[in-house]
Amino acid sequence: MSRTFFEIAQRNLRRNLLRSMLAIIGIVIGVLAISSLGILGNSLTLSVKDQLSTVGDSLIVTPHISMGAAFGGGLAEEKISERQVQDLRRIAGTDPVIPIYSTADRIEVGTTKGPVSIYAIDPDDIGYMVEVDQGVLLRGTSGVLAGPTIADQFDLRIGSQVRFSDGSTQRVVGILKERGLGFDIQPDLALIVSPKWYEDRNSDRGYDQVTIKVSDIERIDAIEEAIDQRFNRRETVLDSYSSKMILESLDTVFSQISTFTTAIGGISLIVAGISILNVMLMSVTERIREIGILRSIGTLRREIRQMFLYEALILGAIGSSIGGLLSLGAGYLVSLLVLQSTDYLFHPSNLGSIALGMGFGLVTALLSGLYPAWKAANLNPIEALRHE
Amino acid sequence: METVTADGADSPALIRFEEVSKVYPLPAGNVVALDTVSLAIRRGEFIAIMGPSGSGKTTLLNLIGCLDVPTSGRLVIGGRDVGELSDDELTYLRRDTIGFIFQQFNLIPLLSVLENVEYPRVLKCGSRGACGRKPEEVLRAAGLAEERLHRSLPSELSGGQQQRVAIARALVNDPDLLLCDEPTGNLDQKTGQGIMELLVAMNREGKTVIMVTHDPGIASYARRQLRIVDGQISEDSG
Numbered sequence: 001m002s003r004t005f006f007e008i009a010q011r012n013l014r015r016n017l018l019r020s021m022l023a024i025i026g027i028v029i030g031v032l033a034i035s036s037l038g039i040l041g042n043s044l045t046l047s048v049k050d051q052l053s054t055v056g057d058s059l060i061v062t063p064h065i066s067m068g069a070a071f072g073g074g075l076a077e078e079k080i081s082e083r084q085v086q087d088l089r090r091i092a093g094t095d096p097v098i099p100i101y102s103t104a105d106r107i108e109v110g111t112t113k114g115p116v117s118i119y120a121i122d123p124d125d126i127g128y129m130v131e132v133d134q135g136v137l138l139r140g141t142s143g144v145l146a147g148p149t150i151a152d153q154f155d156l157r158i159g160s161q162v163r164f165s166d167g168s169t170q171r172v173v174g175i176l177k178e179r180g181l182g183f184d185i186q187p188d189l190a191l192i193v194s195p196k197w198y199e200d201r202n203s204d205r206g207y208d209q210v211t212i213k214v215s216d217i218e219r220i221d222a223i224e225e226a227i228d229q230r231f232n233r234r235e236t237v238l239d240s241y242s243s244k245m246i247l248e249s250l251d252t253v254f255s256q257i258s259t260f261t262t263a264i265g266g267i268s269l270i271v272a273g274i275s276i277l278n279v280m281l282m283s284v285t286e287r288i289r290e291i292g293i294l295r296s297i298g299t300l301r302r303e304i305r306q307m308f309l310y311e312a313l314i315l316g317a318i319g320s321s322i323g324g325l326l327s328l329g330a331g332y333l334v335s336l337l338v339l340q341s342t343d344y345l346f347h348p349s350n351l352g353s354i355a356l357g358m359g360f361g362l363v364t365a366l367l368s369g370l371y372p373a374w375k376a377a378n379l380n381p382i383e384a385l386r387h388e
Numbered sequence: 389m390e391t392v393t394a395d396g397a398d399s400p401a402l403i404r405f406e407e408v409s410k411v412y413p414l415p416a417g418n419v420v421a422l423d424t425v426s427l428a429i430r431r432g433e434f435i436a437i438m439g440p441s442g443s444g445k446t447t448l449l450n451l452i453g454c455l456d457v458p459t460s461g462r463l464v465i466g467g468r469d470v471g472e473l474s475d476d477e478l479t480y481l482r483r484d485t486i487g488f489i490f491q492q493f494n495l496i497p498l499l500s501v502l503e504n505v506e507y508p509r510v511l512k513c514g515s516r517g518a519c520g521r522k523p524e525e526v527l528r529a530a531g532l533a534e535e536r537l538h539r540s541l542p543s544e545l546s547g548g549q550q551q552r553v554a555i556a557r558a559l560v561n562d563p564d565l566l567l568c569d570e571p572t573g574n575l576d577q578k579t580g581q582g583i584m585e586l587l588v589a590m591n592r593e594g595k596t597v598i599m600v601t602h603d604p605g606i607a608s609y610a611r612r613q614l615r616i617v618d619g620q621i622s623e624d625s626g
Contacts, residue, residue: 004510011498293494296455297557298483298511300476381455385494 005303009310012283020315023279026272027319028326031361034265035327038353040334041258043344048250050180058243059212059223060184061088064236079206080238084231091226092212095219098125100185101198102208107191108163109154116150117190120198128213130187134158135174138194143173145192151175162191166201183243184211220244265357273364276315280308280372291376292384305377312369313362320361324354401464402564402596403429403452408461410447410619421447423619424461429598431564433626434591436610437600444619445600446569452598453486453567454478466564483511487558487595489587491570493550495542495557501527502538505556512561520561530556531586548579555586566590568599572606584609 013020063078080099089097101120106113121129123138130145135158138145146156151172156162160172170193179187199205214220220242231237284291291304331350335342344350405427412419421444429435429452437445450456451463454470457478463470466485473481488494495504505523513519527538530552542550551571558566568587572580588609591597601607612626 003515004507008496008498015498289494290496290498293496295479296453296482296488296494297508298479298561300479303511382450385455385490 002306005307006310009307010314012287013311013314016279016283019279019282023272023276023315024319024322026275027269027316027361027365028323030265030269030272030364031320031323031357032327032330033268033357034262034360035324035354035357036330036334037261037265038258038356039327039331039345039350040338041254041261042347042349042353043331043335043339043341045251045254045258046344046347046349047339047341048254049247057214057217057220058184059214059220059240060242061210061212061227061238061240062208064232064239079204079208080210081206084238085207085210087230088210088212088227091223091230092214095215095223096125096128096213098122098128098211098213099195099207100209100211101195101202102185103198103202106165107154109156109160112154114153117186118198119185119187119190119192120195121192122195126192129185129211130179130192131177132174133177135172137174138192139173141194141196142170143194144170145174145176145187146172147176147186147188147190147192148178149188150191168201170197183241183246184209214242217244262353262356266360269360269364272319272361273368276312276365276368277371279315280312280369281375283311284308284372284376287376288379288384288387291379292381292387295379295381296385301377305373308373308376309366309369312365312373315369316362316365319365320358323361324358327354327357400431401428402431402433402466403427404462404464405451406462406464408451408458408463410444410451410456411459420619422451422458425619425621427614427621427624429596431596432591432594433612434588434597434610435599435612435614435626436607437598437614437616438602438604438607439616439622441602443616445616447619448616449567449569449598449600452565453488454481483508484561485563485565487555487561487563487566489551489554489558489566489568489571491573493542493547493554493574495550495553497542499542500538501532501540501542501545501553504542504553505560508557509560521559523556523560526556526559527553529559531582532556546579547575548582551575551579551583552586555583555590559590564596566595566597568597570601571599572601572603580606 061080063080065078085097085099098121103118103120104115105118106115123140126137126145132145133148144162146154150156154160156172156175158172158175161169162172163169176187176192212223214223224240224242227238227240294304328345331345332342335345405425407424407426408422409420409424410422412421425448437448439445447456451458451470452465454465454473457463457471465481468481470478482488496507499507502523505527509520509523524535524538527533532538532549532552537545537549542553545553566587571587572583575583584606587597587599597610599606599610607613613623614621614625615623
């Protein structure tokens, strides 16, 4: 029986083909907007997370910079002393504790000049922080490692000579693998030298940062707590933050962005819903007499309702399917344009975005069909029959 | 449930009006379309309802067709008080026991001839149902044997052919009652005669036929004539 109503619904949509297609296009655009904006948000989150995950489970300890010091120009004074590093090692136990000097300098390579960041990291610890792409890691006090971006910028190769602003020179012994954005250090954009070489040239002893590589993720909170107990009981001396914490807060930010973009898509679906509502109300008005005939020869109210809901469902199903397919294409384009990568397109969360968009499209169509269907079903058969 | 009481010589009343009034409330004041009408119609009758336009004859037909319910009084059809039925129950009554034939034919433009005839049967029995009569068979009985026509849309048929389809549709669930509202009003005289002969034949097969018309020639096919003036029955030949 419902097959007959489905058939009538389907034929009516074909009878008004142009109008039906316009309603379908509305749904397509809505689904497309929700899905592709969802894919963009997801892919953004995924790619940032991927880049950040190389940080691993690090606890980063920095000198506390009080507001007064920050604004009073005392920024450079805050350092972590060798004694504090010893205490941190005791707290960390067997986990590696890596003290890092961080500075900047203008360098000269051949005729190219420019500023770079410089980290000084103990050769024994460098392996925890970076990997070499070409050449070797530092040994002893000589040589520098160059991050891939810097190597590109200054056209550095193994053996290239780097001249620092004080006139001293070092040879490049290794080019680093690209590591991406990090919380602790940005090796892609920096040179890495040995601490001895750095100490020979700088009188102010004191580290800028200490990274603790925590092997057991469960211990991060305990170590942070111990650092607070040891250093910050009377006043805050050291700040510590974990990559986990930062990832979590980034995750929140990105999921808020995703929600926001999906909501924008939702608005276009509401517009699509209104167009379906409009199309179906027109359909009801034009078919008043037909509805009267159907009712007079024994069609129940709920059967009339069913017939009109089928129309909405067909519009929604076709629109959502087309929209879902197109959003794969749109997601591909958007990922390519914004992220320069389509690696995340088929990630489950993106497929979920498409399913969500399609689901919303279908539900919107059905909701928009409810009122016209109700209106059609409640027509008085006699008045409907008399309608010209 | 009301028991069917004997009314008249040999057959029980199929339809009984007991002081039935129908009032339509309009902004300009109430319009009394039917004024305390009492009437009994027996199974197997062929009745023509006549009267000037606005006299209430279509209201009478709508009430018999369960498209409307009385404002006051009792209308009993097949033993059931129509005023006490729900919308769904009225719809089932129309579907299963009443066949409608309209002046405008009122076929469903989206459905083919065969599908139009099949439709009430599908409502009653489901798409694979085996109840009622075969659509092809009723179409043949209504004078449309050509199978080529069965696949056509109603708009491709002549008026007379469309009315035959409408009659076939009215017959497919094998109803007790055929209600005809000016069945020949949109047809030329010769085609109209053909339709009337078909209705007479249906009546001979045992259907109760009630027909609204203002054409005395058409009314003469009926064995009983009712005249309505101002919502009241002014003449009843039966």
